[in-house]
Amino acid sequence: MPTSPVVRWGVRLVAGALVVALAALLGVRAYGKSRLAAAEREFAKRVGPQERSAPIGVKVAEEENASIFLRNGAEAMILPGDDRPLVGELAFEPVGRWSERNRAELRRILAANGAALELLRSAGRMTESDFGPLAWDEKTRELTTPPLLNLLTAQRLLLGDARIALVDREPRRVLSDAAAMATMATALEREAPGVELQMGLACEGMLLALLEEAIADPSTERAALVKLQAILPDVDLRAAWRRSNLWEQGEIERHVAEVLSDPAGARQKP
Numbered sequence: 001m002p003t004s005p006v007v008r009w010g011v012r013l014v015a016g017a018l019v020v021a022l023a024a025l026l027g028v029r030a031y032g033k034s035r036l037a038a039a040e041r042e043f044a045k046r047v048g049p050q051e052r053s054a055p056i057g058v059k060v061a062e063e064e065n066a067s068i069f070l071r072n073g074a075e076a077m078i079l080p081g082d083d084r085p086l087v088g089e090l091a092f093e094p095v096g097r098w099s100e101r102n103r104a105e106l107r108r109i110l111a112a113n114g115a116a117l118e119l120l121r122s123a124g125r126m127t128e129s130d131f132g133p134l135a136w137d138e139k140t141r142e143l144t145t146p147p148l149l150n151l152l153t154a155q156r157l158l159l160g161d162a163r164i165a166l167v168d169r170e171p172r173r174v175l176s177d178a179a180a181m182a183t184m185a186t187a188l189e190r191e192a193p194g195v196e197l198q199m200g201l202a203c204e205g206m207l208l209a210l211l212e213e214a215i216a217d218p219s220t221e222r223a224a225l226v227k228l229q230a231i232l233p234d235v236d237l238r239a240a241w242r243r244s245n246l247w248e249q250g251e252i253e254r255h256v257a258e259v260l261s262d263p264a265g266a267r268q269k270p
Contacts, residue, residue: 060128060129060130061128064126064128065126065128065129065130066123066126066127066128066129066183066187067123067129067130067131067187069119069120069122069123069126070120070123070129070151070154070180070183070184070187071131071147071150071151072119073116073117073118073119073120073122073123073154074116074120074147074150074151074153074154075150076113076115076116076119077113077116077150077153077154077157078112078113078116079109079113079153083105083109084153086102086105086106086109087106087109087153087156087157087160088153088156090102090106090156090160091156091159091160091206094163094209094213095163095164095166095167095213103164103167106160106164107164109157109160110157110160110161110164113157116154116157117157117158117161117177120154120157120158120180120184121176121177121179121180122180123180123183123184123187124176124179124180124182124183124231125179125183125231126183129183129186129187129190131147131187148199151184151188151199151203152199152202152203154184155181155184155185155202155203155206156206158177158180158181158184158206159177159181159206159207159209159210161173161177162174162177162178162181162210163210163213165177166213166214166217166219166220169219171220171221171224174210174214174224174228175224175227175228175231177210178207178210178211178228178231179231181203181206181207181210182204182207182231182232184200184203185200185201185203185204185207186200187200188200188203189201189204207232208232211228211229211232214228
């Protein structure tokens, strides 16, 4: 039985759409490679030669592994009800804009999380970290969502404590919280590129906000400012930049490979 013209044209349209989709994805791949090469040349011209990043997942001795203290501190937090959202909201507002009720609520939260804060502070000034395979999603190679969000909340809790310490004129406490915040930022930034890198940058932003407020506070002594400056994150930005670009390139190539192997099925994936 001959195939009707409608069916034949339908098949042709589907085939044409697949060809266009494949061509578009291959074009994106070529475009991504050319952009990466151009960015690498520009970066080398402006900053200098790129350096290889340290291998991800290098084994770190437990007593030297900052991520153990950071993860345990995050897991030890007690934030029922509206406490977690409040800690998050206050992280976006300088202490000068807090209401008296906000300050009282935060003091209550900090008192309930004394043990968690001590664990987090234990990571201060540590230089090595490895969150380990237990914290990773093997399919996406990213930290699983709950631990990652807990770490971000822990950074916000440290920020709140440091701000209260500024109000209470406790420079040692400010420095201790700031050191832990710096370790949190660098620990996340040195992990595999992707969400962790963005979270690390967010954590670093909180630390910089604290430093800005400490500088603006007339009661902060010069010695404390020098110490705060000394604990700012020292991340290999060249390596972080390269890892991020290579990760994005890898995602493009992965999807192109999926389409080539199974065009109909892969097109349905986000």
